[in-house]
Structures are given as structure tokens and as C-alpha cells.
Amino acid sequence: MTAGPTREPLDPARFLSNRSSGKMGYALAKTAARRGAEVVLISGPVALSEPAGINTIHVTTAAEMREQVLEHARDADIVVKAAAVADFKPKKYREQKIKKSSAEPLIELEQNPDILAELGGTRRPGLLLVGFAAESRNHEQEGLNKLRRKNADLIVVNDILGAATGFDVETNQVILVDRSGSRQLPLLSKVETANRIWDHVLTLPSPPGRSL
Numbered sequence: 001m002t003a004g005p006t007r008e009p010l011d012p013a014r015f016l017s018n019r020s021s022g023k024m025g026y027a028l029a030k031t032a033a034r035r036g037a038e039v040v041l042i043s044g045p046v047a048l049s050e051p052a053g054i055n056t057i058h059v060t061t062a063a064e065m066r067e068q069v070l071e072h073a074r075d076a077d078i079v080v081k082a083a084a085v086a087d088f089k090p091k092k093y094r095e096q097k098i099k100k101s102s103a104e105p106l107i108e109l110e111q112n113p114d115i116l117a118e119l120g121g122t123r124r125p126g127l128l129l130v131g132f133a134a135e136s137r138n139h140e141q142e143g144l145n146k147l148r149r150k151n152a153d154l155i156v157v158n159d160i161l162g163a164a165t166g167f168d169v170e171t172n173q174v175i176l177v178d179r180s181g182s183r184q185l186p187l188l189s190k191v192e193t194a195n196r197i198w199d200h201v202l203t204l205p206s207p208p209g210r211s212l
């Protein structure tokens with residue numbers, strides 16, 4: 001289970017990141033554990049406390065998250081990528097703080113590896129892959145595009161513009177997009193949404209030995 005944002009450092013004082021709070025990912029981790037799963041939570045920097053009884057690994061950058069995800073995916077039945085991985089990082093990390101007097105008004109960026117797409121491209125049989133899609137428009141279509149592009153089994157689409165579904169709120173309303181179609185869930189707490197996601201995961205074509 002991954003959750004939260006990643007941070008991509010620019011210099012010792014600054015980084016690029018996003019508004020992910022980690023709440024949805026932490027709710028998924030906790031509900032999975034309550035339902036009997038052995039959970040490894042790989043978390044970017046968040047303001048949430050570590051869930052009791054869950055092996056939580058803290059990472060900062062997308063590169064660190066990738067390393068941990070690839071290592072733990074080897075033994076996993078299900079990988080859920082709720083983390084908002086930064087798509088880009090500064091091309092160059094400056095060892096010294098950039099001073100205003102010498103700063104240029106442009107930061108050159110390069111793409112981070114797409115962890116979910118990498119897992120989807122190389123996955124072993126039996127590994128179930130769930131991704132998220134944070135969208136501001138064309139939600140269902142974007143979900144379907146990501147399902148195909150990243151070779152996932154399920155994409156959970158959420159609307160980042162809604163007051164009750166955006167960043168850092170306690171509720172969510174998601175669309176579940178899988179290979180057989182899509183389904184909109186009602187507006188629910190993130191914990192209830194997490195439980196509905198697990199209910200749906202159990203309806204997907206199942207690798208042997210999985211019960212949650």
C-alpha cells in the first residue's frame with residue numbers, strides 16, 4: 001500500500017510536491033489490516049500518525065518509493081498505489097541553497113519513473129494491481145486510459161476539484177474503473193470508501209489464496 005505525496009528536492013531548503021494528505025491510502029491500509037491482511041504501508045511525508053500494528057516504511061522521493069515498492073511487491077498479492085507520486089523532479093539538485101541574487105526564474109525538470117506502469121509492465125501472474133487517478137475532468141475516460149496504459153486491474157478515480165472529494169478532506173466519492181466497466185460509489189467517509197474498494201477488489205478475477 002502506498003500513500004501520500006512524494007517530495008522532490010531542489011536544494012537543501014526547497015522541494016516540489018503536491019497536496020496529497022495520505023488519508024485515503026492510510027484508510028485503505030487500516031481497513032485491509034482490520035480485514036485480516038498483512039499490510040506494508042509505504043508512505044510519503046504526511047501529517048498522519050503511524051497506524052498501530054502496520055509495518056510502515058517512510059520514504060521521501062519517488063525514487064525511494066519505487067525502490068521500496070518493487071522490493072515489497074515481490075511478496076505481495078495486491079499492490080495499491082494511492083500515493084500521489086510527483087511526475088517530475090528537478091533535473092539538478094543544488095548542494096547549496098539557491099540564493100535569490102543568483103537564482104534563475106526557471107527550474108529544469110525531468111520525469112520520474114512511473115512506478116505503477118513499471119509494475120504493470122513486468123508483473124508476475126497472481127499479482128493484483130490497483131491504481132488511483134486524481135482528475136479534474138473526463139474522470140471515467142482518464143481512469144480507463146490509466147487502466148490500460150498502466151496494465152492495472154482497477155483504477156480508483158477521484159475528483160480533486162470537489163469540496164467533499166478533494167485533497168485533505170475526510171470524505172471521498174470515487175469511480176471504480178476495471179476491465180468490465182465502471183461504477184460510481186456514493187459520497188462516503190474515506191474509511192467507508194476504503195471498505196467499498198476492498199469489497200470491489202474481491203469481485204475481481206482472483207489469484208489463488210487471496211481472501212480479505
Ligand code: CTP
Binds near residue numbers: 082087112
Ligand atoms: N503513479 C506512479 N508513479 C508515477 C506517477 C503515478 O506509480 N510516477 C501512480 C499513482 O500512484 C497512481 C496512478 O499512477 O496510482 C495515477 O497517477 P496520476 O498522477 O493520476 O497519473 P499520471 O500517470 O501522472 O497521469 P497524468 O499526469 O496524465 O494524470
